[in-house]
Amino acid sequence: MADLIYMDAAASTPIAPEALDATVRALKRTGNAGASHAAGFAAAALLDNAREAVAELLRVGPAGVTFVGSATEANNLVLRGLIRRSARSDIVTSVTEHPSVLTTVADLTCERGTSHIVNVGKTGEIDLAQLEEVLSSNTALVSIHAANNETGVIQPLDKIVERAHEVGALVHADASQLMAWGTHSVLDECDLVTVSSHKMHGPQGAAALIVRQTARNLIRPQVTGGGQEKGLRSGSANSAAIAGFGAAAELALSSGWEAAEATRALRGRLLRGLKDTVHDIFEHGVDAVHRLPGILNVAVGVNWSESVESEALLARLPRLAASTGSACHAGAPGPSPVLLAMGVSEWEAARSIRLSLSRYTTDEDVDAAIAELGRGYLELVHLLGGPKPIERHLS
Numbered sequence: 001m002a003d004l005i006y007m008d009a010a011a012s013t014p015i016a017p018e019a020l021d022a023t024v025r026a027l028k029r030t031g032n033a034g035a036s037h038a039a040g041f042a043a044a045a046l047l048d049n050a051r052e053a054v055a056e057l058l059r060v061g062p063a064g065v066t067f068v069g070s071a072t073e074a075n076n077l078v079l080r081g082l083i084r085r086s087a088r089s090d091i092v093t094s095v096t097e098h099p100s101v102l103t104t105v106a107d108l109t110c111e112r113g114t115s116h117i118v119n120v121g122k123t124g125e126i127d128l129a130q131l132e133e134v135l136s137s138n139t140a141l142v143s144i145h146a147a148n149n150e151t152g153v154i155q156p157l158d159k160i161v162e163r164a165h166e167v168g169a170l171v172h173a174d175a176s177q178l179m180a181w182g183t184h185s186v187l188d189e190c191d192l193v194t195v196s197s198h199k200m201h202g203p204q205g206a207a208a209l210i211v212r213q214t215a216r217n218l219i220r221p222q223v224t225g226g227g228q229e230k231g232l233r234s235g236s237a238n239s240a241a242i243a244g245f246g247a248a249a250e251l252a253l254s255s256g257w258e259a260a261e262a263t264r265a266l267r268g269r270l271l272r273g274l275k276d277t278v279h280d281i282f283e284h285g286v287d288a289v290h291r292l293p294g295i296l297n298v299a300v301g302v303n304w305s306e307s308v309e310s311e312a313l314l315a316r317l318p319r320l321a322a323s324t325g326s327a328c329h330a331g332a333p334g335p336s337p338v339l340l341a342m343g344v345s346e347w348e349a350a351r352s353i354r355l356s357l358s359r360y361t362t363d364e365d366v367d368a369a370i371a372e373l374g375r376g377y378l379e380l381v382h383l384l385g386g387p388k389p390i391e392r393h394l395s
Contacts, residue, residue: 005368007322010149010295010356013180015244016201016251023203023244033237034228043239050246057179057249058195058210059188066209066232067242071176071196072100074209077233078172078192079104079143081219083112088140088169091115094126094155095341097145098174105143122343123288124153132163139169146175146187150338150354151285152295154178154186161189170215176207177292179249180359182256191215197241201359202248206241259359264293266357270366271296277374280304284339284352294357297339299348300377306384309350316376320369323354 006014015023026046031039033047047067055062068074079101083091091105095117102117109115116134119127126144135142142164147154157173164171172192178184180200187193193210197203211219211232225234274281284297301307310324324336335349344352355369 003319005320005365005372007320007355007357007361007365007369009358009361010152010177010199010354011323012198012204013201013358014360015198015203016248018251019197019202019244019247022247023240026240026243029239031239033239034226046239046243046246047237050242050249053246053249053253054195054208057183057253058193058208059183059185060210060212063230064211064213064216066211066229067237067245068207068209068229068233069205069238071098071174071194071199071207073233074194074196074207075100075143075172075174076104077209077219077222078194079108079141080222081232082141082170082192082215083108085218085220086140088138089114090134090136090139092118092131092134092139092142092164092169094118094120094144096120096124096148096150096338097143098149101143101145101174120341124148124151124285124338124342125288126155126160128156128159128163131160135163135167135169137167139164139167141170141172143172143174145177146173146184146193147177147292148285148338149177150295150336151288151297151342152177152292152356153285153288154290154292156289157186157190165189170218177295180252180256181260181293182252192219197245197248200248200252203241203244205238206245208245255359260293263357263359263361266361266363266366267294267296269363270355270357270369271298273366273370274298274300274373277370278377280307280377282348284342284344294361296355296357297352298355299344299352300373301351302348304381307351308380308384310353313373313376313380314353316379317372320372322356322369324352 031043033043051062051065055065105115118130161171170191173190174194176196176199179195191212191214195208197206221232223234228234280301280303282299282302335346339349
């Protein structure tokens with residue numbers, strides 16, 4: 001759709017021109033990075049260059065970067081690869097994690113060991129007191145979403161790492177949503193970090209697991225065969241996607257922080273505009289200490305007893321690319337588990353919309369999104385006979 005208003009960057013960011021150029025150049029070249037001839041060496045050089053860029057972004061040596069196909073694969077490599085080799089058997093994670101973590105933890109719990117799913121508070125931040133209660137000398141790993149893909153809430157990783165390391169546990173952070181905005185010192189003490197190309201303006205089909213020296217000898221590969229990626233992930237590398245990934249990492253390094261500030265201002269403009277046009281808006285996660293600059297999660301029609309669910313509202317707005325939650329929950333019935341975990345009522349969660357902006361979002365995009373949502377909401381108000389004010393539906 002030519003006039004699409006794209007507000008779903010948390011699901012997949014628009015590819016950067018630099019990353020697209022790098023990907024296309026790599027696609028035009030022939031050669032397997034494992035081959036011992038000129039074309040193979042050229043393909044290997046592409047991987048080396050990308051590895052160095054990703055390593056610099058994550059503030060780790062190039063040897064600490066393992067390329068994989070997706071963030072889901074990276075998360076599985078951590079969880080399955082570590083727990084099956086560790087002498088410890090407990091995994092600790094939170095209730096608001098990505099399905100690739102929660103589903104895998106559930107599988108592993110059935111196989112061996114135990115798991116602890118820690119709650120979050122109304123801000124979406126992890127309950128540190130409960131975390132301390134479940135940590136023990138048998139804890140192998142704490143796996144935490146560095147920044148939530150539905151609310152944008154950034155977890156207090158420094159405090160989580162401190163408590164986990166005190167009992168000798170490793171810490172894994174899925175930082176896929178964080179890395180478009182530049183380097184983050186909060187990740188420096190994490191033992192393992194997941195980062196995804198298409199969440200930071202690179203192409204789909206490439207991701208990386210950062211493995212620091214503290215965890216290097218504790219991960220068992222889950223895809224075996226040719227021994228690529230220093231034995232941690234066999235299979236011919238997706239050189240073209242990885243080349244684009246490297247270009248995206250360079251972009252984040254050079255201008256991620258500036259892009260974050262500009263995007264944060266646009267998010268504020270979007271929220272103000274929705275409050276002016278729709279009025280009946282409540283923002284989730286606003287009281288968290290730190291949030292991503294581009295994610296705005298709002299409940300629409302919270303003071304109207306006959307307001308419709310957000311899926312029905314978005315269905316009236318085909319130009320607007322937004323979502324009701326994580327793309328990985330697409331098709332799953334019911335309101336967002338993340339919002340429910342934060343204490344939001346089912347009624348209010350079902351009326352919530354995630355609008356996620358990127359470095360390429362413009363003032364015009366924001367104004368168009370405000371106009372579309374305002375129009376759609378007012379049409380529904382008219383069709384349903386107008387709002388009947390009530391107290392907000394809280395649990």
